[in-house]
Amino acid sequence: MRDVSFGQYYPANSFVHKCDPRMKILFLITYIVAVFMAKNFYALGACFGVFLLVAALSHVPIKSLLRSVRAVLFLLVFTAILNLFFHQGGTVLWSWKFIVITKEAVYSTLFLAARLFLLVLGSAILTLTTTPVSLTDGIESLLYPLKLIRLPVHELALIMSIALRFIPILTDETSRIMNAQKARGADFESGSLMQRVKAIIPILIPLIISAFRRADELGDAMDARCYSGSKVRTKYKKLTFTWRDLLAFLLCAGLLAGVIVLKIYTQSLI
Numbered sequence: 001m002r003d004v005s006f007g008q009y010y011p012a013n014s015f016v017h018k019c020d021p022r023m024k025i026l027f028l029i030t031y032i033v034a035v036f037m038a039k040n041f042y043a044l045g046a047c048f049g050v051f052l053l054v055a056a057l058s059h060v061p062i063k064s065l066l067r068s069v070r071a072v073l074f075l076l077v078f079t080a081i082l083n084l085f086f087h088q089g090g091t092v093l094w095s096w097k098f099i100v101i102t103k104e105a106v107y108s109t110l111f112l113a114a115r116l117f118l119l120v121l122g123s124a125i126l127t128l129t130t131t132p133v134s135l136t137d138g139i140e141s142l143l144y145p146l147k148l149i150r151l152p153v154h155e156l157a158l159i160m161s162i163a164l165r166f167i168p169i170l171t172d173e174t175s176r177i178m179n180a181q182k183a184r185g186a187d188f189e190s191g192s193l194m195q196r197v198k199a200i201i202p203i204l205i206p207l208i209i210s211a212f213r214r215a216d217e218l219g220d221a222m223d224a225r226c227y228s229g230s231k232v233r234t235k236y237k238k239l240t241f242t243w244r245d246l247l248a249f250l251l252c253a254g255l256l257a258g259v260i261v262l263k264i265y266t267q268s269l270i
Helices: 021-037 041-058 062-070 073-086 103-129 132-142 144-149 153-183 193-224 243-265
Strands: 092-096 099-102
Touching: 021 041, 021 103, 021 132, 021 243, 041 103, 041 243, 062 073, 062 103, 073 103, 099 103, 132 144, 132 153, 144 153, 153 193
Parallel strands: none
Antiparallel strands: 092 099
16 A cells, blocks of 8 residues: 555656646646547547656656556446446447447447546646645635635645645555554455455554544644634745746647547547
């Protein structure tokens, strides 16, 4: 579980790290929209090409990006299997009793798995190249118009940032608890599925207690530093758009336009 890199920050002096966090958030939103708009592998290939370009500019190791997929690997496999067996209609490739696998189901499963894979990798780029503080400032700045309807924008952005930061912390805590349980004779790897599930229950209780304790300590630390939310707060570093953000915007526009063109003028691979 220590290999899970989602929510962690990878320090580097790269083009992507120096981009404005607001632009990176908008880029991720555009990337997600483009991935969902893709209707064939040609469009997904364009999204993957943009991802490779951004990954190369970020100087983040490929291993760190692939580790982020481990956190949702079970969800990816489970969703793909459900789509494979429950897709209706098409040319039958194999059947057994009530189980029918069609050519269209295989294509749809591969396409869905590739789409989810790209979504996870794109989100990992944001968290790996943006510090929690910068991410909070970027979200708060983008949501600033919502202050007009008295929405607590700063508090909302802070909650999202803390939630992302707690992912690796709770992951390490889970690993520590499991090692402590193994030292006392607990077995998490043998037995039936139900036995493994029951073996995990003793981990959940100390993990929940630890999460509440860390949240309480964080609250005390914020109170000790006279944290008062968004009231009368100033910024040590003000966010400014640079030429890097202009290039990122042009890449966003090019990706979205390319996916739309491929969606209109290309045919399905089936």
